[in-house]
Amino acid sequence: MTDVATSPLTGPSAARATQPPEPAKESAAATAAGDFETFLSLLTAQMRNQDPLKPVESTEFVAQLASFSAVEQQIRSNDRLDAILAALGGDGAGLAEWIGKEVQSAAAVPFDGDPVTLEVEPVKDAERAILVVEDAAGTEVARLPVDPAASSLSWAGETVSGPAAPGAYRFSVEYLGEAELLETRPGQVYAEVVELRLGGDEPLLVLEGGEEISAEDVTAIRAAGA
Numbered sequence: 001m002t003d004v005a006t007s008p009l010t011g012p013s014a015a016r017a018t019q020p021p022e023p024a025k026e027s028a029a030a031t032a033a034g035d036f037e038t039f040l041s042l043l044t045a046q047m048r049n050q051d052p053l054k055p056v057e058s059t060e061f062v063a064q065l066a067s068f069s070a071v072e073q074q075i076r077s078n079d080r081l082d083a084i085l086a087a088l089g090g091d092g093a094g095l096a097e098w099i100g101k102e103v104q105s106a107a108a109v110p111f112d113g114d115p116v117t118l119e120v121e122p123v124k125d126a127e128r129a130i131l132v133v134e135d136a137a138g139t140e141v142a143r144l145p146v147d148p149a150a151s152s153l154s155w156a157g158e159t160v161s162g163p164a165a166p167g168a169y170r171f172s173v174e175y176l177g178e179a180e181l182l183e184t185r186p187g188q189v190y191a192e193v194v195e196l197r198l199g200g201d202e203p204l205l206v207l208e209g210g211e212e213i214s215a216e217d218v219t220a221i222r223a224a225g226a
Contacts, residue, residue, distance in 0.1 A: 095203050095215060098193045103205065103213075104220035106186035108136050108170040110209040115156045118171050118187035122149055126175035126182055131155065136168040148175060153187065168209045192224055 109116060122129070129148035133141050133155060141159040155171065157164040171187030195206035204212045 095196050095205065098205060098221060099196060100193065100224055102190040102192050102222050102224050103207070103218045104188050104190050104222075105207075105213050105217045106170070106172075106188055107191060107207055107211040107213050107217070108134075108168040108209065109189045109191045109207070109211070110167070111157060111164055111169050112166050113157065115154045116169070116171075116189060117152065117154050118189045119152050120150075120173045120185050120187050122151060123175035123183045123185065125177065127178060128176045130174045130176070131187070132172045132174060132184075133159065133164075134170045134172075136170075138170075141169070146173065168211065188219055190220075190222065 104119070126148040129146045129150075131142070131144045131146045131153060133144070135141055141161075141164065142155075143160075144155075144158060146153055153171075153173070155169075171189065172184050173187060174184050175182045191207040191209065191211070193205050194208050197204045197206060197212070202214055204214060205218070206212050
């Protein structure tokens with residue numbers, strides 16, 4: 001696999017990676033804090049102005065205080081989640097370390113003649129399984145019977161029209177019972193991360209071959225060539 005020297009820590013991408021949190025997140029936090037202050041003011045006013053001859057039932061106060069506590073905990077949870085996201089490099093800076101490594105996902109990967117290894121989670125009680133291969137355009141090029149209990153499969157480039165041409169291919173496995181389709185599960189393959197793209201709604205990992213995926217699509221990561 002080809003290493004790419006380009007680093008997202010220089011140039012315009014670096015500027016975006018070090019920018020403050022997105023306005024939408026800041027607005028959401030400000031709204032939550034504002035709701036919290038409003039709730040506190042209303043509760044205090046209610047306690048201060050209640051009719052001493054007809055005080056609010058204690059159970060109502062307990063319910064309101066429980067709501068007050070829930071609002072407070074939600075705000076604190078949001079703050080903690082933001083801190084965790086920043087620590088994990090959620091703004092994209094931390095993902096820069098993945099460049100040059102291989103990540104596992106259900107993305108399409110390049111085929112150059114060497115067998116492609118994919119992993120899949122078998123379906124319990126399946127009696128048969130079929131490996132389905134599609135090209136980058138989504139056209140099905142092969143349907144091959146495979147062991148329904150196997151968690152690791154290999155595709156050597158077989159298609160209905162002969163050896164596959166070089167290009168990107170995606171995999172899935174259909175699991176069948178006696179006569180019905182039980183479930184279709186994606187084939188997970190490793191591909192090298194060659195670029196990190198910032199500036200959109202979320203950082204995107206660009207894989208060898210051009211496929212773009214989010215960090216949430218990654219199920220494993222390893223050193224290149226492992």
